[in-house]
Amino acid sequence: MTARTLAEKIWDAHVVASDDGADLLFVDLHLVHEVTSPQAFDGLRQAGRRVRRPELTLATMDHNVPTTSATPADPISIGQMDAMTRNARDFGVRLYPVGAPEQGIVHVIAPQLGMTLPGMTIVCGDSHTSTHGAFGSIAFGIGTSEVEHVLATQTLWQRRPGTMCVTVDGALPAGVSAKDLILGTIARLGTSGGVGAIVEYRGSAVRALSMDGRMTVCNMSIELGARAGLVAPDDVTFAFVEGRPHAPRGAAWTAALDAWRRLPTDDGAAFDREVHIDARELRPYVTWGTNPGQSVTIDGRVPDPDALPAEQREAAVRALRYMDLRAGTPIRDVAVDAVFVGSCTNARLEDLRTAGEVVRGRRVRSGIRALVVPGSMAVKAQAEREGLDRVFRDAGFDWRDAGCSMCLGMNPDVLRPGERCASTSNRNFEGRQGPGGRTHLVSPAVAAATAIAGHFALPEDL
Amino acid sequence: MEPVRRVVGRALPLDRENVDTDQIIPSHWLKRTERTGYGAGLFEAWRRDPAFVLNDPRYRGARVLVAGANFGSGSSREHAAWALLEGGFRAVIAPKLADIFRGNALRNGLVPVTLAMPAVTALMRAAERDPALEVVVDVEAGAVHAAAIGLHEHFVLEARARDALVNGWDEIEITQKHAADIAAFEATRSAWLPTTTRRAT
Numbered sequence: 001m002t003a004r005t006l007a008e009k010i011w012d013a014h015v016v017a018s019d020d021g022a023d024l025l026f027v028d029l030h031l032v033h034e035v036t037s038p039q040a041f042d043g044l045r046q047a048g049r050r051v052r053r054p055e056l057t058l059a060t061m062d063h064n065v066p067t068t069s070a071t072p073a074d075p076i077s078i079g080q081m082d083a084m085t086r087n088a089r090d091f092g093v094r095l096y097p098v099g100a101p102e103q104g105i106v107h108v109i110a111p112q113l114g115m116t117l118p119g120m121t122i123v124c125g126d127s128h129t130s131t132h133g134a135f136g137s138i139a140f141g142i143g144t145s146e147v148e149h150v151l152a153t154q155t156l157w158q159r160r161p162g163t164m165c166v167t168v169d170g171a172l173p174a175g176v177s178a179k180d181l182i183l184g185t186i187a188r189l190g191t192s193g194g195v196g197a198i199v200e201y202r203g204s205a206v207r208a209l210s211m212d213g214r215m216t217v218c219n220m221s222i223e224l225g226a227r228a229g230l231v232a233p234d235d236v237t238f239a240f241v242e243g244r245p246h247a248p249r250g251a252a253w254t255a256a257l258d259a260w261r262r263l264p265t266d267d268g269a270a271f272d273r274e275v276h277i278d279a280r281e282l283r284p285y286v287t288w289g290t291n292p293g294q295s296v297t298i299d300g301r302v303p304d305p306d307a308l309p310a311e312q313r314e315a316a317v318r319a320l321r322y323m324d325l326r327a328g329t330p331i332r333d334v335a336v337d338a339v340f341v342g343s344c345t346n347a348r349l350e351d352l353r354t355a356g357e358v359v360r361g362r363r364v365r366s367g368i369r370a371l372v373v374p375g376s377m378a379v380k381a382q383a384e385r386e387g388l389d390r391v392f393r394d395a396g397f398d399w400r401d402a403g404c405s406m407c408l409g410m411n412p413d414v415l416r417p418g419e420r421c422a423s424t425s426n427r428n429f430e431g432r433q434g435p436g437g438r439t440h441l442v443s444p445a446v447a448a449a450t451a452i453a454g455h456f457a458l459p460e461d462l
Numbered sequence: 463m464e465p466v467r468r469v470v471g472r473a474l475p476l477d478r479e480n481v482d483t484d485q486i487i488p489s490h491w492l493k494r495t496e497r498t499g500y501g502a503g504l505f506e507a508w509r510r511d512p513a514f515v516l517n518d519p520r521y522r523g524a525r526v527l528v529a530g531a532n533f534g535s536g537s538s539r540e541h542a543a544w545a546l547l548e549g550g551f552r553a554v555i556a557p558k559l560a561d562i563f564r565g566n567a568l569r570n571g572l573v574p575v576t577l578a579m580p581a582v583t584a585l586m587r588a589a590e591r592d593p594a595l596e597v598v599v600d601v602e603a604g605a606v607h608a609a610a611i612g613l614h615e616h617f618v619l620e621a622r623a624r625d626a627l628v629n630g631w632d633e634i635e636i637t638q639k640h641a642a643d644i645a646a647f648e649a650t651r652s653a654w655l656p657t658t659t660r661r662a663t
């Protein structure tokens with residue numbers, strides 16, 4: 001048998017039918033949230049269709065939920081959440097609404113519950129579905145028409161993507177996180193470097209990451225333009241999964257392990273494209289522009305557009321204007337107005353612990369609005385058991401309930417026009433965190449240190 | 463979906479790369495539960511600039527959007543395709559289109575066209591010079607024509623996608639013809655795969 005990659009093995013195992021270059025893939029898990037599903041459920045209603053496999057469908061509310069009772073949702077958002085409740089009830093789908101202990105960002109809760117396992121196909125009407133690839137699953141975002149298609153048929157027509165691997169070998173230098181690994185990768189390959197491909201992250205630096213870190217890396221595959229990202233399952237994966245509420249037990253666990261151990265890419269399997277990165281060259285990154293590829297290391301300066309390759313110049317000029325930055329300014333001299341620790345990229349326990357260690361016993365620089373938004377209510381509860389809520393509150397951070405929050409401007413947590421934010425989220429697009437807001441993507445450690453220093457900083461600068 | 467065989471009209475030159483879906487339709491528009499009503503949100507932030515090309519009356523009624531590489535990157539929101547359609551566009555031409563956006567466009571009858579950089583640049587410059595430039599996107603033939611500048615280019619459109627566009631097919635109906643295949647596949651699924659109903663306490 002020919003050697004195959006991890007992605008090819010999972011793909012092949014899910015093909016229901018093929019037609020003219022497209023495969024009909026079976027979907028093992030369909031995650032649903034309030035924003036991209038109402039039109040899909042309405043479509044089912046109009047056509048008199050039902051949800052084919054409600055027990056393979058899991059819904060929550062995350063995008064437009066308020067994260068504090070001080071700022072209630074607006075009426076349109078409430079209407080959308082009500083629609084989610086109604087649709088879940090009418091179609092028999094399990095929903096974890098606001099107030100449920102399981103509620104949280106959809107990409108944080110499914111792994112926690114043990115609904116995300118190796119070797120699966122997972123889709124959601126959300127581009128950061130790539131997060132689940134950290135378990136060695138093919139996971140990708142889909143549009144609302146596809147949501148409707150999956151609800152009705154539990155399948156999806158897809159063209160087989162290309163294969164690509166990013167191998168990061170060596171040990172990450174101290175203070176360089178999974179977030180920096182992926183930001184550094186995007187800086188090298190560009191925001192369309194992965195278009196059309198499923199990217200497998202390999203190498204000793206990736207193997208050394210925890211599951212939380214691997215999820216951070218796979219999460220931002222979409223910022224590389226990739227269809228999905230994945231990491232081969234190993235003992236780190238199995239240890240994370242074992243014992244979770246929906247994970248297999250007993251004989252089923254043994255059978256699953258057996259199947260999962262056969263998943264990793266075969267020796268000699270070829271990728272369409274291979275990229276090598278030396279982990280020792282990576283540093284903490286800070287984005288300066290309005291796409292995630294526009295970044296420099298914390299030791300760097302805001303670039304001079306004239307010094308960039310010709311095809312990047314115009315976009316850089318526009319980005320610097322939007323970001324109100326001057327070429328040549330050292331990144332550490334850039335002061336911020338807000339700090340956001342949250343999102344499906346960096347709001348898991350490890351992220352909160354890292355940020356908490358930095359701020360412990362310190363105070364947020366006066367005038368800075370700083371908030372920590374756990375990725376799920378379960379993360380919040382565990383963090384509170386560890387006393388992290390006190391650490392953050394004592395430092396002057398807001399400690400919120402779970403949700404997407406300031407990752408995107410569709411709930412009450414938004415930047416005001418012109419505000420500059422150090423954010424652990426994944427997108428620095430114009431207006432992403434609120435109209436006119438200016439986003440700099442960073443790791444949790446840099447976000448925390450920046451909150452204390454008032455300008456971009458590393459923990460060791462404090 | 464309405465069948466789309468040919469798109470004929472003026473071209474709007476949007477000479478920017480990495481136009482993300484947050485620019486096409488900002489997230490606060492996504493709170494709605496309908497499929498329509500997004501036209502006013504199309505490029506909402508950029509439209510506040512009077513010099514933005516979409517505000518140029520000479521391009522009013524443009525049906526073809528010509529853009530830089532990686533158009534439609536970012537979020538999976540299908541609202542981006544809905545907003546472009548309500549804005550009158552029926553085709554998008556770029557050197558590279560983001561994957562999810564491309565799929566969303568296809569499923570809504572917005573023709574996604576990827577052309578090589580020189581061809582896109584030629585169209586961009588021509589549309590900037592002459593807002594009345596007529597562009598034809600022939601879906602059945604998989605070709606783009608701008609006769610005034612002698613541009614005739616082929617683009618890749620899988621046969622399935624082309625047939626769906628040209629015939630306005632409902633994809634779910636097509637898939638349901640595979641009901642037996644789906645049922646057969648389901649019978650082979652491993653017992654360890656998770657369900658929302660089976661949960662350890």
Ligand code: SF4
Binds near residue numbers: 408
């Ligand atoms: S946290 Fe941000 S990126 Fe993640 S699902 Fe929510 S809005 Fe999307």
